[in-house]
Amino acid sequence: MSINPSSLVIPGGDVVHCDLDGGAVLLDLRTRRYFKLNRVSAHVWSRLGDHAEVGVLRRSVLETFDVDPDRCTRDLDALLGAMSAAGLVEIRHVSVA
Template structure:
């Protein structure tokens, strides 16, 4: 599946996770390191299943919880207008 950010969206890694900036509006979001891992994984073209694996491999979270968290993150990114459909 993968995920594509709009051209007006940029990301920067920090020691606390990932910052996502909407350059049109100046709004930004601070994502946790786990959410940043998911976004980075999907933005590289990986599927949701691959993002689930990346999350469960790195963090102490079961597959069902990882999948729910990823779904929630994707809904938030879409509703904020940060990703292309």
């Protein structure tokens, strides 16, 4: 299932984070698994708040980092997909008319 710009990303309620040397570390309290985030991934995590639209996250990454827009889309979709598969976030797909 593809992620569209209007999809909502909601961080897991059982996930805590700590900034770490330009990146971040997430701890899933349910599974007791740690996840180390690089600078870009930590930037995305810090922008989630209670929820964020994928399009807003993409714009934020593009404005903050020197990255090709197509690569940004691919990498962000892969990151969000991996976070979703690990149970760190929920992605709510919103249909686009």
